[in-house]
Each structure stands twice: as structure tokens, then as C-alpha cells.
Amino acid sequence: MAIADLMCVVTGVLLEQSNNIYIFAPYLLFTPICTLTLVLRFVAMDCSVWLTVAFTFDRYVAICGVRFRERYCTKRTATVVMVIVTIWGCMRYVPYAFAIKPLVLIDNLPWRCVTKAEYSTSSFWRIYTVFISVTTPLVPIGLIVLFNALTVRHVVAANEIRRGIRKSIVKETDLEAVNRRKSMNLLYFLSANFILLWIPYVVFQSKWQTQNYFYTDRYLNNPTYILQQCAFMLQFLSTCTNTCIYTLSQRRFREELKMVVKHLFT
Numbered sequence: 001m002a003i004a005d006l007m008c009v010v011t012g013v014l015l016e017q018s019n020n021i022y023i024f025a026p027y028l029l030f031t032p033i034c035t036l037t038l039v040l041r042f043v044a045m046d047c048s049v050w051l052t053v054a055f056t057f058d059r060y061v062a063i064c065g066v067r068f069r070e071r072y073c074t075k076r077t078a079t080v081v082m083v084i085v086t087i088w089g090c091m092r093y094v095p096y097a098f099a100i101k102p103l104v105l106i107d108n109l110p111w112r113c114v115t116k117a118e119y120s121t122s123s124f125w126r127i128y129t130v131f132i133s134v135t136t137p138l139v140p141i142g143l144i145v146l147f148n149a150l151t152v153r154h155v156v157a158a159n160e161i162r163r164g165i166r167k168s169i170v171k172e173t174d175l176e177a178v179n180r181r182k183s184m185n186l187l188y189f190l191s192a193n194f195i196l197l198w199i200p201y202v203v204f205q206s207k208w209q210t211q212n213y214f215y216t217d218r219y220l221n222n223p224t225y226i227l228q229q230c231a232f233m234l235q236f237l238s239t240c241t242n243t244c245i246y247t248l249s250q251r252r253f254r255e256e257l258k259m260v261v262k263h264l265f266t
Contacts, residue, residue, distance in 0.1 A: 001051040001246075005239040007044035011037055013236055031102040031110035038100065038113060039093050046089035046136050048239045052194065053140045053147075054081050055246070060147040064154040092132065099125060133205050137198045144194055148187040155180050186249050193245065197238035200231035 015037050019028050028037065058078075061069045071077075099119045102110030119125045159177050204227050219225040247253050 001048065001055060002243045004044055004047040004051055005243045008041065008048055008236060008239040011041040011044055012232075016041055017232065017236075029112050031100070031113055034113040035097050035100045039097050042093040042096065043086075043089040045235070045239065046092065047085055048242075049136050049140045050085045050088065051082070052242055053143050054085060056144050056147045056190075060151045063151050092135070095128060129205075133202075137202065141195055141198065145191055148191045152184050152187055155184055186245075190242070190245060193241055194238060197234045197241070200227060201235045204228050204231045 015025075015028055019025055023029070027033065058073060061072050065072070099115050100113045101116045103112035103114045105111070159180055162177060204224075208224055208228070
């Protein structure tokens with residue numbers, strides 16, 4: 001998941017967005033390279049989202065599936081899931097490469113990338129864009145909310161049973177219940193973080209799926225262009241925050257991080 005998130009930043013932010021604005025590497029605007037960068041960015045984003053779903057499901061099984069988790073929560077299963085998610089992402093976005101054409105020809109060489117005219121008129125491409133929009137991120141959002149809700153319900157039910165048992169035995173603070181409450185708060189935060197950061201992109205895709213904008217002054221005051229750029233920014237931000245939240249919420253990781261910082265000054 002961390003590698004997929006990093007690839008989103010490299011391909012989407014550095015090689016595509018930043019280069020389109022500052023053109024620090026003109027060869028990246030060559031149409032075949034530009035097309036490859038676009039496809040890799042979509043694949044990386046798709047893998048990031050679906051690995052987040054897989055991680056959420058894995059945690060749900062680990063907490064709620066007492067019998068199933070011994071068979072599912074294994075290294076072999078994790079490897080199989082990662083391979084399937086990666087192949088799934090590649091297969092879904094390979095067709096998009098055939099919807100790209102060069103913006104201009106300079107000395108008979110194709111430069112920059114735009115979608116072909118039939119991308120907004122062809123029935124096949126319309127079905128394709130709807131399929132892509134539904135599978136990322138609408139279905140992942142629904143699955144993440146569902147698995148987190150089921151996990152929270154299981155934890156709440158377990159806490160009530162535990163509280164009833166301990167009430168007649170001891171009066172001290174239940175540390176296990178405190179830890180479970182923190183876990184629930186983390187689940188709420190993760191779900192809200194993922195959904196809120198993806199909402200602008202969902203809004204833009206639902207209304208302006210085939211709109212192309214280039215980084216020129218004539219678009220700066222266009223509300224649709226502003227929404228598009230905000231959607232891209234928050235979309236890339238979501239790939240960073242998920243990994244950071246998952247990692248920083250782990251006690252052992254925080255302890256190791258403290259040791260690294262202390263080692264720098266000792």
C-alpha cells in the first residue's frame with residue numbers, strides 16, 4: 001500500500017502535474033511517454049484504493065472472524081491479494097491508452113496528450129468511463145464504510161459483554177476497553193478521511209468526465225477548472241494520509257520512530 005501511494009506521488013504529482021506546469025522535463029510531454037505516465041498514474045491510484053479496501057477487510061476478519069482469520073490472515077493470502085489487485089488495476093486502465101491522441105505535431109513528432117473525440121461520443125467509452133467511476137472510488141468507499149461499520153458493531157457488542165462481566169468482578173479501569181474505543185475512533189477517522197478527500201473528484205467525474213484542461217492563464221478563473229485541480233490535489237493527498245494514519249496509529253512503529261529520532265541526537 002505504501003509503494004502504491006508513493007507511485008501515485010511520483011507519477012501523478014511529479015511526472016504529470018508538476019511537469020505540466022513547470023515543464024522541467026520536456027521529454028515527458030512526448031505523447032507515448034505522456035500516455036504511459038497517465039496509465040501508470042491511474043493504475044497506481046487504483047492499486048492504492050483497492051489495497052486500502054483489502055487492508056480494511058483484513059482487519060475486519062482479524063477482529064470479527066474468529067474461525068476464518070486463521071486461514072485468511074496469512075502471508076500467502078496477502079501475496080495473492082496484492083497480485084490480484086495489481087493485475088486488476090492494469091487490466092482496467094490498459095484500454096485508456098487507446099483513447100489518447102497527441103495535442104500537436106512538432107516536426108512530425110506527437111506532443112502532449114488529449115482524449116480522442118470519440119471518447120466523449122462513443123457508447124463503448126461512455127460505458128467504460130462509468131465502469132471506472134463506479135469501481136473507483138464509489139464501490140471502495142461503500143466497502144470501506146461497510147467493513148468499518150461491521151467492525152465497530154462487533155467491538156461495541158464485545159465491550160458491552162465485557163463491561164457486564166467485569167462490573168461484578170473488579171472496579172478498576174478496563175484498559176482493553178480503552179484500547180478498543182481508540183480503535184473505533186481510528187476507524188471513524190479513516191472512513192471520514194477517505195470519503196471527504198475523494199468527494200470533489202467524484203463530483204467532477206460525475207459531471208465533467210471528459211473535460212480537458214491545460215495549465216494556461218485562460219482557465220485560472222474557471223470554476224470547473226478550479227474544482228478539477230482541487231479534486232486532483234485532494235485525491236493525491238488521500239494516498240499519503242491513509243498510509244501515514246495506518247502506520248502512525250501502530251504503537252510499535254511509534255516506538256521505533258522515537259528510537260530513530262533519539263539515535264540522531266545521541
